[in-house]
Amino acid sequence: MHILYLDESGTHSDARYFVVAGVVLFEADTYYLAQDMDGLQAKYFPGFAEPIAFHVSPLRGAHGQSNDPYPSLEPARRKQLITEVYQVIAKSHARTFAVAMEKSYIMGDCYDRGFEEIVNRFDRMLARFARDGNPQRGLIVAAESSYRENLETLARKIARDGHRWGRTRNLADIPYFAPAANTRLLQVADFVANAVFGRYEKGYSRDFDLVMPRFDQDGGDLHGLVHLHSSRLDCFCPACMSWRARPRTAGARLPEGPPNEGSD
Numbered sequence: 001m002h003i004l005y006l007d008e009s010g011t012h013s014d015a016r017y018f019v020v021a022g023v024v025l026f027e028a029d030t031y032y033l034a035q036d037m038d039g040l041q042a043k044y045f046p047g048f049a050e051p052i053a054f055h056v057s058p059l060r061g062a063h064g065q066s067n068d069p070y071p072s073l074e075p076a077r078r079k080q081l082i083t084e085v086y087q088v089i090a091k092s093h094a095r096t097f098a099v100a101m102e103k104s105y106i107m108g109d110c111y112d113r114g115f116e117e118i119v120n121r122f123d124r125m126l127a128r129f130a131r132d133g134n135p136q137r138g139l140i141v142a143a144e145s146s147y148r149e150n151l152e153t154l155a156r157k158i159a160r161d162g163h164r165w166g167r168t169r170n171l172a173d174i175p176y177f178a179p180a181a182n183t184r185l186l187q188v189a190d191f192v193a194n195a196v197f198g199r200y201e202k203g204y205s206r207d208f209d210l211v212m213p214r215f216d217q218d219g220g221d222l223h224g225l226v227h228l229h230s231s232r233l234d235c236f237c238p239a240c241m242s243w244r245a246r247p248r249t250a251g252a253r254l255p256e257g258p259p260n261e262g263s264d
């Protein structure tokens with residue numbers, strides 16, 4: 001079984017971008033990544049026996065505020081911890097997925113669109129593994145959020161009718177929802193979503209570059225990262241460059257507009 005942990009970034013209304021991101025792990029590998037994250041807690045919060053959930057936004061921005069969940073951690077140590085989390089992700093066996101969407105470009109709900117896009121890519125990754133003689137089922141675990149109700153409806157629709165590009169064939173069950181505080185792997189998904197958001201919203205690439213090699217790819221074809229925006233033909237990000245380089249069937253047009261923009 002492969003498990004996809006999903007989270008999002010860019011929910012605040014003044015953000016130009018919305019990102020849905022996922023981290024996929026083979027079931028036996030979840031333990032090792034969670035253990036590495038626990039190791040960071042032991043290093044940065046010695047003496048705390050209870051698990052401390054790592055969330056990147058308050059680590060970056062809440063120092064000195066009354067709602068700071070990490071009051072004992074100085075700003076320099078916070079930066080160091082954030083970098084170490086990305087280094088842990090970089091050396092893990094995780095495969096990551098992310099859809100960075102310019103909100104003004106997306107027709108309909110960004111979370112729905114990103115979710116559907118990632119479910120499709122996860123399903124096709126599993127199909128690729130099956131073709132290579134390693135058939136595995138997939139399970140989706142999403143962070144509890146205000147989207148839960150919408151997502152449950154969408155997930156039922158995908159299970160019944162397939163997504164916009166076909167039917168899913170390799171998923172074991174409906175998505176499950178869990179509080180991010182309860183699993184290190186959803187916290188990892190939060191860090192991946194934030195790195196992608198920082199790259200596209202602010203041009204901040206340090207964390208993004210650390211996780212970049214983990215995005216799902218096959219033979220140099222980058223499947224794990226999608227950039228949906230109005231200038232896909234002029235953008236030199238890895239996602240758009242890979243999208244433009246992909247061979248297309250005769251008659252397929254490159255500049256695809258809604259509602260089928262960038263289905264591959």
Ligand SMILES: [Zn+2]
Binds near residue numbers: 232238239
């Ligand atoms: Zn791009």
